[in-house]
Amino acid sequence: MTRITVMVDDVSYVDDVEPRTLLVHYLRERLGKTGTVVGCDTSNCGACTVHLNGRSVKSCSVFAVQVDGSEITTIEGLARDGQLHPVQQAFHDNHALQCGFCTPGMIMQAIDLLGDDPNPDEQTVREGLEGNLCRCTGYQNIVRAVQDAAQKMTFAVRAPMDVSAQQRSLVAGGGN
């Protein structure tokens, strides 16, 4: 067992974990963060995507011991004061989900993508989400939602020329 200290969705945890425990299993089974799900065992589907220190990772590809001293944001920590993150809102507005199983990972990856490119064209969105599979939507409305969110977020931050730390923090839903 190895002791880790980790901040998940603004709550601090100190836990002893087996070295083999994957981050996604730590989140789901130890912390009860069941909003993050497991869809495959080869890191192809992206359903388990979370943010590790502000960047998206597939939490099935990270050991819990590796996140010692880190900050994790999951789908459950995105909304602020009852306000949905603009990407969450855009997924709802554009009917970008059906069964919803891929949605947490898809939203977390979309936020990361918008951090890199605040105004992506359709092809950039498609390629940016390539590691996240959805079986229901055919992706059309997901792409639409990400572009919709991009527009609203760009407007909100007055389209700075460079991706500032402030914007990174906003788009990643970190804010702390």
Add this chain to the structure above:
Amino acid sequence: MTTTAQPATTEFGRARKRKEDARLITGRTRWTDNITLPGMLHMAVVRSPLAHAKITRINTDAAKQLPGVHGVFTATDLGAEGISLPCAWPITPDMKAPQAPPLAFDTVHFVGEGVAIVVARDAASARDAADAVSVDYDRLEPVLDMEAALADGTTLVHPELGTNRNTLWVFDSGQAGSGGNVEGAIRDAEVVVKRRFRQQRLIPAFMEPRSVVVDPTGEQLTMWSATQVPHILRVMIALTLGVPEQKVRVIAPDVGGGFGGKLQVTPEEIITFLVARRLGKPVKWTESRAESMVSAHHGRDQLQDLTIAARRDGTVTGLKVELLADMGAYLRLVSPGIPILGAFMYNSIYKIPAYHFACTNVFTNKTPTDAYRGAGRPEATFAIERMMDELAVELGIEPLELRERNWIKHEEFPYTTVSTLTYDSGNYEAATARAKELFDYDALRAEQHRRREADDPVQLGIGISTFTEMCGLAPSRVLGSLSYGAGGWEHASIRMLPTGKVEVVTGSSPHGQGHDTAWSQIVADQLGVSFEDVEVLHGDTQSSHKGMDTYGSRSLTVGAIAVVKAAEKVIEKARKIAAHTLECSEADLDYGHGKFTIKGTNKSTTVADIALAVFAAHDLPDGVEPSLDSDATYDPQNFSFPHGTHLCATEVDTETGWVSIRRYVCVDDVGRVVNPLIVDGQVHGGIAQGIAQALFEEAIYDEGGTLITSTLADYLVPSAADLPHFTTDRTETPSTTNPLGVKGVGEAGTIASTPAVVNAVIDAVRHLGVTDIQMPCSPQRVWRAVQSARGVTKSTSEHTTQATAGGGLGSIDAQANDNSGGAR
């Protein structure tokens, strides 16, 4: 054309954002694997690595010694040797059906079949212990090829059956009296075209792996399962295990997609039930993706031999269809009937005077097959739409023109087909005209011509699919005539709460379709309450005691009609009380949008007011019960027949075999639309799965019977980068057989899109001499087809049937393409 007047509508047809989303976008979800109960144990399954073998010894000693292990069980330990998983669709009286045990006890029949289980304190310990179980096998020869399986003297999957043939099912229009004799039509034809098509094996690949939790600690034993069919599951547990039905409660909580893949009674559901009951503790089983790929049922897998007879002017005179359908190793819930759902659809939208269909179901040592989105109808639609293109080439007629010469004209509805279905409504001309316009058909044909003339290395192809399908399963009498084991009705009830709010209970069991939203819209209109004031309850046999669940694009056309019928009963009950309250006769009342008004006055009362009056029950008419609650069970009179025209333009690189979809246009006619947002979503997702069959996906077995596409790295579920933008539109020809005028939409996209794409790929290279390319049309297959047509390499069927993991998108193709979209 619709049969009843609607109440004044404000919700019907409105693009309401979904109620379901609020939880799903914030991670506030109830997937079965999220459930944790006090004292809960975890189950892992030991699976066969061999396709066909005798089990000679199972050693569980080492596993039992491991910490946290509560038990290791074989079929014998669980008393499961005599149990057979249910097959509810014996399509012929003499069908051969093997025993289908939940765990193999003597012989394993496919790779991935369960052999033993382990129960431990946590999932990781259970997995560790499962790995510590050692099983000795004596290998038997696997049966992997359908045609070889039917040869004399071949190895038998189930020797006790004496054959690998499950059954032969035949429909003949001459015998049925619905048309002529097909052999005569072929004999007398001016043109006969024969083709063989292969429907590759597919994996439904729902995103949520299957999971089951069984809690035996209550009076009712409760099962949560990631299933499409909680009601069917409950009945089948009772029938299969002899458990009193009233002692079982089944819950389908949030379910992450199904596509037919969760229309099943699984071995793991039965085993989890047995072991939880035995241990007296809650037990959870959640599969890994690799387990899902290998053990959850697969779809398609047919060989289709078609013969079409026609006159030189393009008039089709007969169609003969002979199928081999791979059942895999066992018959699951509706396996034998899946190809039969296609039997009525090969004639599609065309007036074909003579038709013969024969399907031989075959056992092999592969994962069992069963329902997958479209179930029989995509296969049929693919085959007839491919044949229409082949016939068009043979006759030198433009392919859309050939279709139009044969299709049913809009003024000819209702139309009874050669396969005995009566299509209630449709307008193929309108949908096709709109699709051609959106597609800019003539301009693309002109461009195609130019690029052929210029010998462009990247050629343009145009693919057509004018489809219809039968869905909304189904009139119970029809299911009875097909020997199906149940009816096709659906149940709904409406509870009027004292505060005027409404609970709607539905027997449909959604797993992504948006029933909560659509049913709320429908009920809001019927009862004049607000959309927000309607709560939809489903997927729990305790609250929703009766249902036939969700598959076959049946929810709206059957389930929602039951909701409408229940609402009508609420209104009729309320009318008596309204008349009493307003001191008039019932005949003097007008009803509209939740309000009863005395004719010619402004005196009125609402259903919500009456709900409160009923709650108090102080002043009700004599003999009237103090309740507005009503329920209805609706059995449809007919299937619904959505149709549409899908057009696909592909760019095919003749030097690399790379296919990219340049334009995809579809105009679907799904009757009246409750929520266009949801309908578009269904069409998008359906098209994606159909394109996936055309270009990417295939379940591939090696020569030993091992599934080599057992991960999402090898089985190519397309990503956003692999798919194009879809241009969708609709025509609206209401169904005349239900009061909402609606038709199903869940499967339409999948049924229509596959042949549109493949026809486009072949159309791009037809002038080079290519006449067919097997699915999936991977770069390798396309490149080989072009090469062999040009005489560069020897043309052999071996080349085009050879498959590799990754659906052919292997290293050769990856090197040959700048676009990395297909090779993740």
